[in-house]
Amino acid sequence: FECVAVREELTAGGVSQPGSFGDFCHKTQQSLLSSASGYSNYRGVLNWCVVMLVLSNARLFLENLLRYGILVDPIQVISLFLNDPYSWPAACLVIVSNVFILVALYTERQLSKGSFTELVGFLVHCTNMAVMLTFPAAVVLLVPSVTPVGGVFVLGTYTILFLKLYSYKDVNMWCRELSTVKAKKLARSLSCKSQIHMHIPMFTREDMYYFVFAPTLCYELNFPRSPNIRMSFLLRRLFLLSFHQWMIPIIQSSMKPLEDMDLSRMTERLLRLAVPNHLMWLMFFYWFFHSSLNFTAELLRFGDRQFYKDWWNSESVTYFWQNWNIPVHKWCLRHFYKPLLRRGFSKKVSQSAVFFLSAFFHEYLVSVPLRMFRLWAFMGMMAQLPLAWFVGHFLRGNYGNAAVWISIIIGQPFAVLMYVHDYYVLHYRQEAD
Amino acid sequence: FECVAVREELTAGGVSQPGSFGDFCHKTQQSLLSSASGYSNYRGVLNWCVVMLVLSNARLFLENLLRYGILVDPIQVISLFLNDPYSWPAACLVIVSNVFILVALYTERQLSKGSFTELVGFLVHCTNMAVMLTFPAAVVLLVPSVTPVGGVFVLGTYTILFLKLYSYKDVNMWCRELSTVKAKKLARSLSCKSQIHMHIPMFTREDMYYFVFAPTLCYELNFPRSPNIRMSFLLRRLFLLSFHQWMIPIIQSSMKPLEDMDLSRMTERLLRLAVPNHLMWLMFFYWFFHSSLNFTAELLRFGDRQFYKDWWNSESVTYFWQNWNIPVHKWCLRHFYKPLLRRGFSKKVSQSAVFFLSAFFHEYLVSVPLRMFRLWAFMGMMAQLPLAWFVGHFLRGNYGNAAVWISIIIGQPFAVLMYVHDYYVLHYRQEAD
Numbered sequence: 088f089e090c091v092a093v094r095e096e097l098t099a100g101g102v103s104q105p106g107s108f109g110d111f112c113h114k115t116q117q118s119l120l121s122s123a124s125g126y127s128n129y130r131g132v133l134n135w136c137v138v139m140l141v142l143s144n145a146r147l148f149l150e151n152l153l154r155y156g157i158l159v160d161p162i163q164v165i166s167l168f169l170n171d172p173y174s175w176p177a178a179c180l181v182i183v184s185n186v187f188i189l190v191a192l193y194t195e196r197q198l199s200k201g202s203f204t205e206l207v208g209f210l211v212h213c214t215n216m217a218v219m220l221t222f223p224a225a226v227v228l229l230v231p232s233v234t235p236v237g238g239v240f241v242l243g244t245y246t247i248l249f250l251k252l253y254s255y256k257d258v259n260m261w262c263r264e265l266s267t268v269k270a271k272k273l274a275r276s277l278s279c280k281s282q283i284h285m286h287i288p289m290f291t292r293e294d295m296y297y298f299v300f301a302p303t304l305c306y307e308l309n310f311p312r313s314p315n316i317r318m319s320f321l322l323r324r325l326f327l328l329s330f331h332q333w334m335i336p337i338i339q340s341s342m343k344p345l346e347d348m349d350l351s352r353m354t355e356r357l358l359r360l361a362v363p364n365h366l367m368w369l370m371f372f373y374w375f376f377h378s379s380l381n382f383t384a385e386l387l388r389f390g391d392r393q394f395y396k397d398w399w400n401s402e403s404v405t406y407f408w409q410n411w412n413i414p415v416h417k418w419c420l421r422h423f424y425k426p427l428l429r430r431g432f433s434k435k436v437s438q439s440a441v442f443f444l445s446a447f448f449h450e451y452l453v454s455v456p457l458r459m460f461r462l463w464a465f466m467g468m469m470a471q472l473p474l475a476w477f478v479g480h481f482l483r484g485n486y487g488n489a490a491v492w493i494s495i496i497i498g499q500p501f502a503v504l505m506y507v508h509d510y511y512v513l514h515y516r517q518e519a520d
Numbered sequence: 521f522e523c524v525a526v527r528e529e530l531t532a533g534g535v536s537q538p539g540s541f542g543d544f545c546h547k548t549q550q551s552l553l554s555s556a557s558g559y560s561n562y563r564g565v566l567n568w569c570v571v572m573l574v575l576s577n578a579r580l581f582l583e584n585l586l587r588y589g590i591l592v593d594p595i596q597v598i599s600l601f602l603n604d605p606y607s608w609p610a611a612c613l614v615i616v617s618n619v620f621i622l623v624a625l626y627t628e629r630q631l632s633k634g635s636f637t638e639l640v641g642f643l644v645h646c647t648n649m650a651v652m653l654t655f656p657a658a659v660v661l662l663v664p665s666v667t668p669v670g671g672v673f674v675l676g677t678y679t680i681l682f683l684k685l686y687s688y689k690d691v692n693m694w695c696r697e698l699s700t701v702k703a704k705k706l707a708r709s710l711s712c713k714s715q716i717h718m719h720i721p722m723f724t725r726e727d728m729y730y731f732v733f734a735p736t737l738c739y740e741l742n743f744p745r746s747p748n749i750r751m752s753f754l755l756r757r758l759f760l761l762s763f764h765q766w767m768i769p770i771i772q773s774s775m776k777p778l779e780d781m782d783l784s785r786m787t788e789r790l791l792r793l794a795v796p797n798h799l800m801w802l803m804f805f806y807w808f809f810h811s812s813l814n815f816t817a818e819l820l821r822f823g824d825r826q827f828y829k830d831w832w833n834s835e836s837v838t839y840f841w842q843n844w845n846i847p848v849h850k851w852c853l854r855h856f857y858k859p860l861l862r863r864g865f866s867k868k869v870s871q872s873a874v875f876f877l878s879a880f881f882h883e884y885l886v887s888v889p890l891r892m893f894r895l896w897a898f899m900g901m902m903a904q905l906p907l908a909w910f911v912g913h914f915l916r917g918n919y920g921n922a923a924v925w926i927s928i929i930i931g932q933p934f935a936v937l938m939y940v941h942d943y944y945v946l947h948y949r950q951e952a953d
Binding site: 112114115116117118119120121126127128129130132133134135136137138139140215303305307310311312313361362365373375377381390391392394395396397398399400402417421446485488489492493496497 | 545546547548549550551552553554559560561562563564565566567568569570575643669736738740743745746794798810814823824825826827828829830831832833834850854885888920921922923925926929930
């Protein structure tokens, strides 16, 4: 009987005798991997992926490191851009882009002085931007010495500039609207001006070119700046940037089965293409959105480093598109989606319009450099709308997340495969005939 | 001038004109992947690993599913355990283990009644547990029809039982100590007994066998229980349990290079073995520590589901060993480490003793079934001590985590490779001679 009483005492947790009994060692709780636990810290899994990637390709890594050292073979890189070493169409086009930047700046200067009316300014901006999209596309289509890689590079640069100058025009217009209409607010702000500590950006070339090089698409009058350039941060990014080249032979070796492929077995080719294509996309993501943009931002002391959010946890397709590319998402929201809403369009229509715009630019960046108009990229983007509807309605949590991953891993190479197939048929079949 | 003032106003963030200007869209912040951000939610990366594993092996998965359906070929499984279908030594040994359970229960009953003195009880327990470790080992060594897999299964079962009965003996002894010495506390506890709502476990067979089957090594007088068995949870675990069989052909196909390997090239063999070995270990971890133990716990309404903690984030070797196997860690802490501390040993010595005990059991579970005494497993465990010291002193954060992963991925197959090599030399070289 005595022991029973002590058992009660012990079990109730009232007595803790660290010297003689130790603590009670069980309590009701869930396993961390059960979805009920709500646990989500898997930083270690990310490290595991990197370690596994390095270890399972250690021999290739080492060979490549010994053979090339720190630099990728520069001749090989240049040959991607150039067919004809005596004409550099891609480089010339990039230099010419300065004209459009200066036209936009000049127009805004005239508008601020009142030399241009709003209508004239609007027409000049529209012409400028229309030429920005059509002129390089025409050059890429008509000049045969532009390679596909060079074409993508040029059109990518012009598209980014287009989005930047559109934002520049909008913000300056909003600024003028405020200054003319809201005189009351202005007066109030002048009275409490003393609190404001800032530098005043004018329509200077410095201000313009800072915006052109800054890792954002949305113009703002004063960007948040970091206090100084951290050398250690720069060096770490630079190290990671140079580290990517060691993955090139892995991609090359996994692309080999593609070269001697049997054209009839589409499903197997798709699966074979999917994994290396996806790894390349992940590498591109890390290289561009993390390493490169952070490197640029650090150099320019640009404060806002949010170039992506946690898209890897997306449980719906819309969440993925809203979070993987923050500069473009911000631009779309500020200069396209919200203006559409203000003009009275519904959310559904505006959202579809954003996907439509994105689909247009995807197609523009692929079709023109390849000189093939097949609409695969366009349809791939537009297919996101029904996919988003399906995933949003039927899948949730980890299942939704897995569905998003599958759509990224399978969907993308499907479009790529279509272009590869058509490019192959167009160029190599013709030669064979 | 007016526009400048408005710029000031706009930039200071004082005016928010959602209708005409939108919000300021930049603020100073870090990228999520930068270590400075402190961000760690990578649940999606775990899903990515699963999706990639399934997709890159989709063909093998499908083939295996079509060929075997829901069940693994049962004859193949049985053949792992049996050489001679007319004698089932492993099964017999498992049945015999009930004798040791009942001896421990009987001894405790006699001790609680006072029929045994403390000394007699201690001696009976010691004899019982010594026989538990030596008797199955002797049978496995001497009966030739025990296969290695059967041997590991039997010795694993007996080791788990040994740890459980040791804990059972300790807890009941602590309970008696409390009941005899602390009469004062007892009296107090009796006065507030009415608050306590519990069932009182006696030395019954039900109580004993609940503990034997419960997914824990630490005996407690009243385990926390979940209110009911969730059928959906059971079914999901069962589905995941059966899902594992589809990975078997992947492991088999990645083990193929091992069969026709050149014995001289040790480093390359190590790397080739490391990845499939590691994946097998991860599978085993998930299968045993998540699926199986949760399944058992749900069936027994055992409340404490903490079978592992977040070892994937370990930044030091000790953290890994403390968190990957919670039942054993709890046992070591409660019945070995803390008793040692109480007897006046230092923390360093006690920690080393825990690793020594763990090394002993690792060796016991490998050497006896293989009938080879090579001490590789023992030395592998003991090598954790200097490794822990090194990682703890020189590496931190993500680097520490990567080091732990590498030690798991490389260290384990190194020991395995040693045994494989010796087993091969012992069995196939002799036949060839």
